[in-house]
Every structure is written in structure tokens, then in C-alpha cells.
Amino acid sequence: xxxxxxxxxxxxxxxxxLALKNHGFKGSIYGYDINPESIxxxxxxxxxxxxxxxxxxIKNYEPDLIMLSSPVRTFRYIAKGLKDLVDEEVTITDQxxxxxxxxYELERILGNRYVGGHPIAGxxxxxxEHSIPNLYEGKKVILxxxxxxxxxxxxxxxxxxxxxxxxxxxxSPELHDHVFGVVSHLPHAVAFALVDTxxxxxxxxxxxxxxxxxxxxxxxxxxxxxxxxxxxxxxxNKENLLKAIxxxxxxxxxxxxxxxxxxxxxxxxxxxEVKTKRxxxx
Amino acid sequence: xxxxxxxxxxxxxxxxxLALKNHGFKGSIYGYDINPESIxxxxxxxxxxxxxxxxxxIKNYEPDLIMLSSPVRTFRYIAKGLKDLVDEEVTITDQxxxxxxxxYELERILGNRYVGGHPIAGxxxxxxEHSIPNLYEGKKVILxxxxxxxxxxxxxxxxxxxxxxxxxxxxSPELHDHVFGVVSHLPHAVAFALVDTxxxxxxxxxxxxxxxxxxxxxxxxxxxxxxxxxxxxxxxNKENLLKAIxxxxxxxxxxxxxxxxxxxxxxxxxxxEVKTKRxxxx
Numbered sequence: 330x331x332x333x334x335x336x337x338x339x340x341x342x343x344x345x346x347l348a349l350k351n352h353g354f355k356g357s358i359y360g361y362d363i364n365p366e367s368i369x370x371x372x373x374x375x376x377x378x379x380x381x382x383x384x385x386x387i388k389n390y391e392p393d394l395i396m397l398s399s400p401v402r403t404f405r406y407i408a409k410g411l412k413d414l415v416d417e418e419v420t421i422t423d424q425x426x427x428x429x430x431x432x433y434e435l436e437r438i439l440g441n442r443y444v445g446g447h448p449i450a451g452x453x454x455x456x457x458e459h460s461i462p463n464l465y466e467g468k469k470v471i472l473x474x475x476x477x478x479x480x481x482x483x484x485x486x487x488x489x490x491x492x493x494x495x496x497x498x499x500x501s502p503e504l505h506d507h508v509f510g511v512v513s514h515l516p517h518a519v520a521f522a523l524v525d526t527x528x529x530x531x532x533x534x535x536x537x538x539x540x541x542x543x544x545x546x547x548x549x550x551x552x553x554x555x556x557x558x559x560x561x562x563x564x565x566n567k568e569n570l571l572k573a574i575x576x577x578x579x580x581x582x583x584x585x586x587x588x589x590x591x592x593x594x595x596x597x598x599x600x601x602e603v604k605t606k607r608x609x610x611x
Numbered sequence: 612x613x614x615x616x617x618x619x620x621x622x623x624x625x626x627x628x629l630a631l632k633n634h635g636f637k638g639s640i641y642g643y644d645i646n647p648e649s650i651x652x653x654x655x656x657x658x659x660x661x662x663x664x665x666x667x668x669i670k671n672y673e674p675d676l677i678m679l680s681s682p683v684r685t686f687r688y689i690a691k692g693l694k695d696l697v698d699e700e701v702t703i704t705d706q707x708x709x710x711x712x713x714x715y716e717l718e719r720i721l722g723n724r725y726v727g728g729h730p731i732a733g734x735x736x737x738x739x740e741h742s743i744p745n746l747y748e749g750k751k752v753i754l755x756x757x758x759x760x761x762x763x764x765x766x767x768x769x770x771x772x773x774x775x776x777x778x779x780x781x782x783s784p785e786l787h788d789h790v791f792g793v794v795s796h797l798p799h800a801v802a803f804a805l806v807d808t809x810x811x812x813x814x815x816x817x818x819x820x821x822x823x824x825x826x827x828x829x830x831x832x833x834x835x836x837x838x839x840x841x842x843x844x845x846x847x848n849k850e851n852l853l854k855a856i857x858x859x860x861x862x863x864x865x866x867x868x869x870x871x872x873x874x875x876x877x878x879x880x881x882x883x884e885v886k887t888k889r890x891x892x893x
Contacts, residue, residue: 449824469824504817511812512822516830518870519801522863524885530793530858535786540794541892542731542751544833548798551826552889556882563870563878574867576812578860581804585856588800588845596845600838603806607834610823 330489331356334392336407337399338362338371338380339555341424341451343460345396346376348493351462359390362399371457384410394489397423402561404431408438415442420482422446426509426558427565428473428502436477444486445473445502447509448495455555466494473502510569514562515577518570520552521559612771613638616674618689619681620644620653620662621837623706623733625742627678628658630775633744641672644681653739666692676771679705684843686713690720697724702764704728708791708840709847710755710784718759726768727755727784729791730777737837748776755784792851796844797859800852802834803841 333349335342338360346358360380362368368380381387384407392415397404404425411421422444425431432445450468452459470490474483487497500508523545527537563570587596615631617624620642628640642662644650650662663669666689674697679686686707693703704726707713714727732750734741752772756765769779782790805827809819845852869878 449822453826469822508817508819508822511809512819512827513824515808516805516826518866519805519863520826520830521882521885522859522866523798523801524889525862525866525881526797526855526859527793528884528888529862530855535790537790537794538888538892540731540751540790542795544735544798544802545794546892547832548802548830549889550829552885553893554886556879556886559882560875560878564873564875567870567873571867571871573808573812574863577804577808578863580807580811581801581856581860584800584804584807585853588849589853591846591849593842593846596842597838599807600803600841602810603803603834604836604838606810606820607806607831610820610828611835 330354330393330485332359332390332392332394333357334359334361334387334390334395335377336361336395336397337403338367338377338457339398340455340457340459342396342398343371343374343376343457344450344462344464345398345424345493346371347460347462348465349489350376352493354492357390359387359392361387367457374458374460376457376460385414387411388414393419394485395419395421397421397425400555400558400561401425401427401431401565405434405438408435408443412438417442420444420485422486424448426513426562427506428471429506429566429569430502431565432473432475432502436475441477441479442482444478444483445475446486446490447471447473447505448490449513453551453553455558463494465490468495470495470497471500471505472497473500473505475502506566506569510566511573511576514566514570515573517551517554517559518563518574519577520549524549524552612636612675612767614641614672614674614676615639616641616643616669616672616677617659618643618677618679619685620649620659620739621680622737622739622741624678624680625653625656625658625739626744626746627680627706627775628653629742629744630747631771632658634775636774639672641669641674643669649739656740656742658739658742667696669693670696675701676767677701677703679703679707682837682840682843683707683709683713683847687716687720690717690725694720699724702726702767704768706730708795708844709788710753711788711848711851712784713847714755714757714784718757723759723761724764726760726765727757728768728772729753729755729787730772731795735833735835737840745776747772750777752777752779753782753787754779755782755787757784788848788851792848793855793858796848796852797855799833799836799841800845800856801859802831806831806834
């Protein structure tokens with residue numbers, strides 16, 4: 330692997346580029362983004378060696394690996410652009426938080442050049458200037474090969490993630506979206522809704538944001554995440570997320586009922602079980 | 612002030628004692644707890660100078676300040692025990708997370724010896740062995756005086772908090788419970804319900820707790836908090852908390868609707884507004 334192209338030069342794209350550079354990758358890293366500012370910043374910071382806002386330019390870069398790192402809803406559109414711009418041997422993969430339909434649609438567009446991936450890493454920060462070279466160190470990276478996936482290309486993607494510290498695990502696209510719909514997309518939806526609650530419940534008399542102690546700040550840190558990225562994730566994993574929200578609404582309604590009816594014993598049991606289970610994952 | 616008694620020798624009681632010792636308090640610190648283990652640990656760690664599991668013993672300590680630091684639902688019971696055990700001049704205050712009715716009931720039992728307080732500080736940890744001497748440094752401490760509160764005792768409580776780094780602010784007991792019902796009790800209820808969701812949605816096939824990335828861990832850290840403490844807070848601030856939960860359910864339902872109907876623009880607007888508002892409090 331000598332020439333890597335990052336599509337979407339933001340926090341995730343920039344971190345992938347930096348991670349390569351910091352783990353002995355000696356080839357060239359190219360960037361494509363619709364925003365010229367991002368390309369300029371990435372170039373000035375030494376994150377990419379060359380960049381463009383014009384997709385057809387990437388033909389000249391002759392990449393052997395392309396990493397899609399833009400918001401997930403842009404993938405189809407970009408894939409259509411890439412289709413005839415790059416050769417059959419090029420490996421195209423992604424860092425998208427939703428797999429499901431996207432994987433099958435990208436396969437339809439790009440053929441077996443595409444391998445679906447999702448590193449379980451990130452922060453609430455966005456923007457290429459926040460990129461972190463060791464973002465993936467010790468983090469799970471889910472790959473979602475299908476029966477069509479090219480074995481060689483899969484191996485190449487897998488070894489690239491291993492090189493920069495990722496721990497690769499396989500899942501079907503469907504299972505991936507179920508699991509991350511619950512453990513990641515749901516908590517983000519809940520955090521956004523919690524901040525919205527404070528906006529709506531604040532009045533001229535009381536600005537609730539003046540009292541951010543008591544866990545609120547930590548709890549809603551993820552609500553600072555990029556709106557476009559999360560809009561895309563929410564819409565793209567709609568079915569699983571709606572099911573997860575309903576599961577959560579049931580849990581919250583049950584807790585609410587225990588409080589309303591002052592069921593001391595059941596309430597203690599509920600909180601104890603949750604605490605025990607939560608402590609297990611530390 | 613020469614003799615301080617901490618009632619409830621756990622994380623909050625221990626931190627208050629340690630804070631005093633670390634900020635030049637040269638008097639004696641006594642502890643009362645129903646659990647002999649807590650007393651022993653606190654004594655061994657040098658957090659208290661003497662302790663007991665027998666409430667009537669505290670007569671001999673002749674405290675001039677008593678800090679209630681046990682779960683809020685124990686306050687009434689303890690106040691009844693204290694009523695005739697200590698003199699009229701003794702100042703009795705607390706670190707409880709709920710004020711409202713409790714303040715008026717404690718005033719009824721203890722007269723104007725009582726001053727309501729709530730430091731906006733804490734962690735998800737419990738147990739006296741985790742006590743932190745600088746827990747209150749730069750943190751808000753809400754005092755909830757009423758028309759009956761003794762001015763001298765209020766001043767004494769206020770200067771004690773100032774001495775250990777707290778930033779004192781006044782609120783009515785009612786406003787306190789409304790505000791913290793939304794900004795603290797609600798996030799805790801939501802975090803507990805979120806962990807419960809993963810318990811309920813995990814199956815023999817998929818253990819969702821195996822994938823705690825994507826914000827879930829940070830987001831649910833507060834679900835490790837002490838179950839008894841939080842059961843008491845939830846029940847004691849029931850009315851405000853139920854209103855806050857309903858406010859949150861409305862916000863979440865609205866977000867769910869935007870996702871279900873794929874209202875891209877409104878969804879982006881919602882997430883943007885939330886992000887902007889959340890960034891303001893950092």
C-alpha cells in the first residue's frame with residue numbers, strides 16, 4: 330500500500346491519516362473534501378500530502394486504498410462518482426457508523442472493491458484540526474464483509490486497521506446496525522433530547538443551564554457532536570434506532586411508574602441491577 | 612466552631628470531614644453511622660477522630676455543628692432522634708440533594724437550629740474510603756433558608772462552606788427542587804433507564820454490554836451511583852422529577868418523530884440548537 334486517499338477530511342478522516350503517518354506508513358496520503366478550508370488546514374498541519382475539492386482530480390492520485398470518512402449519507406453519491414474514476418484493484422472502505430443497507434448499496438455501485446468498516450472510536454469533536462493520531466489504539470473496529478466481499482481486499486483493510494492499533498472484529502451489516510443502534514445511536518439521541526429538555530424547561534425566571542453540576546455535563550458531552558454526522562446516522566439507521574428508542578421508553582416508563590407508585594423495594598432492585606451491570610463493563 | 616459531627620459517614624460525609632481537616636479546621640470531628648464498618652474505616656483513615664453507631668452517644672460529643680450526610684429519606688427519622696439530644700444553639704445542616712418538604716419538616720422537628728444545604732458536588736463513587744478533601748473546591752453550594760431560619764446559624768453554615776472552597780448561593784427550597792429535578796435527578800433517571808435498556812435488549816445471541824464504545828460508558832457513568840441514595844432522591848423529589856421526565860419524554864418523542872418522518876431540515880435544526888446550547892456551558 331503506497332497511496333491512500335481520504336474522502337471527507339474532518340476529524341475521522343484526519344485521525345486516520347495521522348494514525349497511518351504515526352505508525353510507519355511511508356506512502357502518500359491524499360485528501361478530498363467539498364470544503365476547501367478543510368483541505369487547506371489538513372495540508373498546513375501535515376495531515377495530508379495533497380488535497381482537492383474536485384472529485385475528478387483523484388484519478389491522478391492513483392490511490393490503492395480509499396477511506397470514506399464523510400457523513401454516511403454522502404456515501405452513495407460519492408460512490409457513484411468514484412465508480413468510473415478508479416480501477417478495479419482499488420480497495421474502498423469506510424469509517425461510517427451505519428452499515429446495513431449502505432453496505433449492499435455500495436457493493437451494487439462499486440462491486441467487490443468495497444469493504445464495510447466502522448471503528449468504535451471518536452470523540453464529540455469535529456474538524457480536521459482536532460485529529461488524534463492514536464485514536465484507534467486498542468479500539469474495536471467492526472468489519473462487515475458479505476458473501477460478495479473480496480478476500481484479498483478484506484485482508485488489506487484488516488491489516489491496515491491492525492497496523493494503527495485497531496482490534497478487528499467481524500459482524501454482519503444487520504447485526505452491526507442493531508447493536509450500535511442500541512449502544513451508540515440511542516445514547517446520542519437521548520443526550521440530544523436531554524439538552525433539548527433543559528432548553529424547553531428553562532424560563533425567563535430560571536436558566537437551567539446555570540446549574541450544570543450533578544452529572545449533566547458529562548452526561549451530555551456527546552450532544553456537542555457534529556449535527557450533520559448525527560442527522561445522517563439517525564436517518565440511515567432509522568429502523569433500529571426507533572426500536573431502540575422504544576425499548577428505552579419502556580425502561581424509562583417502568584422506572585417512572587416505580588417512582589410514581591413509590592415502590593421502594595422494586596425501585597431499589599432496579600437501581601441495584603443497573604449499577605451492578607454497569608460496573609461490569611469498567 | 613470546635614466540634615463537628617457528621618451523620619452518615621459515607622463518601623459525602625467523609626469528604627466534608629476531610630475538607631475541614633485540609634482547610635485548617637483544628638477542632639474534633641465525630642461520626643455517626645448505622646454501619647460499624649464505615650465508622651471503623653473512617654477512623655482508621657483519620658477522617659474522623661471518634662465515631663459511634665449509637666445515636667445517643669453523640670450527646671457526649673457536644674457538637675456545635677452537625678452535618679447530615681446520610682440518604683435524604685433518613686433525615687426525618689434522624690432529626691427526631693436529635694431533637695432532644697442536642698442543645699438549642701447547635702447548628703444542624705445537611706448535604707441532601709432534595710430540599711422542598713424536607714426543609715419544612717426538619718424545621719418543624721428541629722426548630723430554627725436547621726439550615727438546608729446542598730453542595731453541587733459528588734461523583735458516582737460511594738463509601739467513605741473514596742472521600743475527596745477538595746470535593747467542594749470551586750463548586751456551588753445551594754443554601755435554602757426560609758423565613759424561620761436563624762441568621763447567625765445561616766452565617767455559620769455559609770462561612771463553613773466558604774472555608775472549604777464552596778461558592779454559596781441561596782434558593783428557595785421549592786426552586787431548588789425544580790432546578791435540580793431537571794438538571795441532576797432527571798439525567799440520573801435517564802442514565803439508569805439507559806443501562807436497563809441494554810439489559811432488556813440483550814439476548815442469548817447478543818450481549819450488548821460487549822460494545823460499550825460510542826459514548827455509552829461516559830454517558831452512563833452516573834448509573835454506578837449508590838442505589839439507596841438515588842432511590843431516596845427520586846422518591847423525595849417525586850413531583851418535580853415526574854414533571855422533568857415528562858418534559859424529557861416530550862423532547863425525545865419530538866426527536867423520534869423527526870427521525871421517523873425523515874424531516875432532514877428540522878432534524879438538523881434540532882441537533883444544531885442543542886449543540887450550540889451545550890457548548891455554551893463549557
